[in-house]
Amino acid sequence: MSRVLGGESGGTVASGDPVAPDAAPTTFEEAMGPGAPVVLFDRVSLAFDDLVVLREVSFTLLRGHTKVILGASGAGKSTVLKLILGLIRPDEGVIWVYGQRVDLLSEVELMEVRANLGMVFQEGALFDSLTVRENVGYTLLEETDQSLDVVNARVEEVLGFVGLLEYIDRMPSELSGGQRRRVAIARAMTAKPRILLYDEPTTGLDPITATSISNEIIKLRDLEDVSSIVVTHQLRDAFYIATHAASRGAEGVHVGRASEPKADEAEFLMLRDGRIAFEGNAAELRTSEDQYLRQFLS
Secondary structure, X not given: OOEOOOOOOOEEOOOOOEEOOOOOOOOHHHHOOOOOOOEEEEEEEEEEOOEEEEEEEEEEEXXXXXXXXXXXXOOOHHHHHHHHHOOOOOXXXXXXXXXXXXXXXXXHHHHHHHOOEEEEOOOOOXXXXXXXXHHHHHHHHHHOOOOXXXXXXXXXXXXXXXXXXXXOOOOHHHOOHHHHHHHHHHHHHOOOOOEEEEEOOOOOOOHHHHHHHHHHHXXXXXXXXXXEEEEOOOHHHHHHHHHEEEEEEOOEEEEEEOOOOHHHHEEEEEEEOOEEEEXXXXXXXXXXXXXXXXXXXX
């Protein structure tokens, strides 16, 4: 069920129904119970001096689902990702990521949480002096004791997944913008994170290349059971991600229009003036009568 909020946003649980202010999980067991969300924001607020970025924002992300966050520039979209990563802390509210209260953890404790998170930046953020192989395997080489053979095998596996195995020994300067973005996705998935965060993954790309990036996001969600949060202002790509699904058959991987109930595994979250202005699936967003939403989508 969609939500169009004109006032305060309340807490939510996995079903999407409002919960009482005192019903937020308080223990690891409660947060990780059957069907529990992998990410939970409960009445999160944040301000920088007099600039209020988020106002009592509450939402959930379920395992294997996608949350597409929309909003005008400065609406707080990228701030949500930084809060999940623990790069900044909220002024008020609770943030759970896989059963850990990230708003309370120390920097050392956050490293364990971040091991389950992969981040894809708008520009890819590749190391220009390293080959594709070295970029994709960087985290495993630097942060684990896995052997070079094991790391290379994983690098080849993920590059094959995104269709770039033949570029494994090239430099980033030899790749197109779309290829660099796909290498960034491969790097983010190398350590097998359970959640992937995408910050404007298709911005600046032509429509065909943008669709190829969207297909990678869909494939990871549907074939690898990776939960994802996609921050974007590219409406075409946002709706594509929310309305398509991937399947594996005798002829390989296919991405096509999602059918029920698969279509409900991707939800939109619209931020406006720091609050949630809408939460629901693609069909509900398209048919909303809210004037702000209609103007935003036009």
